[in-house]
Amino acid sequence: MGPILDRFIGMYDVLRVDNLAVLVDVYHRDITFVDPLHQVEGLADLTQYFAHLYTNVSAIHFEIEDKFAIDNYGFVYWQMRYIHPRLNSGCEIVVNGHSKLMFKEEKVIHHRDYFDVGELLYRQLPVLSSVIKVVDRKASGE
Known part of the structure; x- marks a missing residue:
């Protein structure tokens, strides 16, 4: 299953709103x-989902940290860097995550991403970010 995993990773290097x-x-x-x-x-x-997602970001890039495939499954560990004009004052946001893939007929039939939604979105919104900081402090016993 190595070739489909490599195609998957390569696709994210070139995926943009104008080449879906x-x-x-x-x-x-x-x-x-x-x-x-x-x-x-x-x-x-x-x-359609990617068209909407990629229309709203100014830049996006994935750094692959690790990958492996076994039988009809693939796993990719990544760091996404993106810029959204309405999040984090338009500065770069870094999100760590991984993808679990299932393959069928040399294509991806199931793709599940795991990442911290707070890292991606909630901590980037001014009002929510201050609330999340308070919750984090309370949870850590401060």
Whole structure:
């Protein structure tokens, strides 16, 4: 399953709002995509999801920290760096996460992302970030 895993990683190097057609080379038409905020079924809906996501970011890049494949599964550990004009005062945001993939017919049929939603979004919003800091302090016993 190494070639599909390499295609998956390579796709994220070139994926942008103006070339979403590359999704068809990697994702199965019956793809299920899940992350902590969304669940998307089917390639058409996944394409719409990425169109919306990539339209709203100024820049996005994934650094692959580790990867491996076994049988029909792939695992990718990554660090995402992105800039969204309305988050973190337009400065870069760094999110660590990993993806669990299932393969069928040399394509990804199931993609589940795991990451800290606070790191991605909540800590980047001025009002919520101050509330989260208070909760973090209380949880750590301060």
